Amino acid sequence: MLVLLMISFLGVTQCLTSEVEPRCSRFHYEEQLLEKMIRMEIKVEDIEKRISKTNQNVIDVLEDLKTERTNMKNDNKELQTNYAKEMKERMTEISDLKALLLTDTIPFKSRGPADISLETGQIIIFANNMLNKGEAYDKYSGIFTVPMSGTYIFMIHLCISASKNMYYGIMVDDTVYTSGRFYDSDANTCYTADALVVLNGGERVYVKCLYAASSGNVLIEYSSSTNNYWNTFSGLLVHR
Numbered sequence: 001m002l003v004l005l006m007i008s009f010l011g012v013t014q015c016l017t018s019e020v021e022p023r024c025s026r027f028h029y030e031e032q033l034l035e036k037m038i039r040m041e042i043k044v045e046d047i048e049k050r051i052s053k054t055n056q057n058v059i060d061v062l063e064d065l066k067t068e069r070t071n072m073k074n075d076n077k078e079l080q081t082n083y084a085k086e087m088k089e090r091m092t093e094i095s096d097l098k099a100l101l102l103t104d105t106i107p108f109k110s111r112g113p114a115d116i117s118l119e120t121g122q123i124i125i126f127a128n129n130m131l132n133k134g135e136a137y138d139k140y141s142g143i144f145t146v147p148m149s150g151t152y153i154f155m156i157h158l159c160i161s162a163s164k165n166m167y168y169g170i171m172v173d174d175t176v177y178t179s180g181r182f183y184d185s186d187a188n189t190c191y192t193a194d195a196l197v198v199l200n201g202g203e204r205v206y207v208k209c210l211y212a213a214s215s216g217n218v219l220i221e222y223s224s225s226t227n228n229y230w231n232t233f234s235g236l237l238v239h240r
Contacts, residue, residue, distance in 0.1 A: 106147060108137040109234035116219040118166060118209040124158075124219075126207075126233045137233075144205040144235060151198050154235035156207050158182055159190040161220045165213035170195040171206050179210060188220050188229060196238075207233050 110126035118124065125142035137144045146152070154170055160182045170178040170193065178195035199205070212218060222229040 104133060105236045105238070106134040106136055107234070107236035108132045108134075108144065109232060110137055110139055111230045111232040112221055113219050113231050114142075116217045116221060117215075118212045118218045120209060120212045122209045122212075124168075124207045124209060124231075124233070126231065130232075131234075137235075142206050142233075144233075146199045146201050146203045146205065148237070148240065149200045150237050151196070151239040152205070152235055153194060153196050153238050154205055154233070155192065155194040156234075157190060157192050157230065157232045159188060159220045159222075159229040159231055160184060161217055162187050162189075163214070164216070164218045166209055166218050167211040167213065168193065169208045169210045171208050172197055172199065173204055176210070183213075188222075190229060205235065 108129070109131045110129045112126060112128035114125040114127045115122070123142045125139070127139050129137065129139050132139075134147055136147045144154075156168065156170060158166075158168060160166065163185055165181070165183040167181050168179065169176040177197050178193055180191075180193055182189075182191045197205070209218075219231055220229045221231055
């Protein structure tokens with residue numbers, strides 16, 4: 001009987017123990033679980049804030065990069081425009097310089113007066129072309145017609161017979177640009193004169209006897225193996 005009572009007590013005790021312990025353990029577990037969930041939620045919120053901040057930083061950096069790229073693109077476009085403009089200007093300068101350097105000087109030189117007995121107002125015609133690049137000098141009229149505007153130099157070399165006297169002029173149309181008197185009382189003598197003139201295309205240049213102070217053969221034209229008396233008229237373009 002006693003054994004039965006003891007067995008019954010142990011069974012009740014065990015039952016009570018089994019009912020109380022699970023009830024206490026469940027509450028404790030739930031409390032811990034809730035605490036963990038709260039901590040985790042806090043961490044998740046913190047992570048979300050960090051992610052949001054990081055995303056905003058990335059967006060800001062991308063916007064800055066986009067702005068910088070746009071500025072670089074605009075700067076590059078401006079540089080290309082300026083470069084193209086400068087290259088065009090340089091090419092124009094090179095083209096102008098090339099045209100200037102390659103411009104023919106249009107040189108000419110003619111000798112041998114068609115008439116050695118000169119009269120006042122007579123054009124001295126040099127009938128034998130030694131050089132006539134561009135055919136601007138007419139050996140039949142004695143006139144050089146300016147083919148293009150620019151600065152020209154003209155030279156004359158006249159040989160005067162002994163005791164003869166003449167006044168010459170280097171003419172541009174009807175204007176005297178260089179003039180003087182050639183005379184030697186003792187021997188045949190050659191003299192040189194020049195004129196540096198800025199001319200326009202179409203103007204005419206020639207040598208003129210302004211005043212024949214002597215009659216007869218005023219000029220002397222002579223050639224030999226040792227001695228020459230050559231009367232010449234020459235010129236060229238020195239700057240365009």
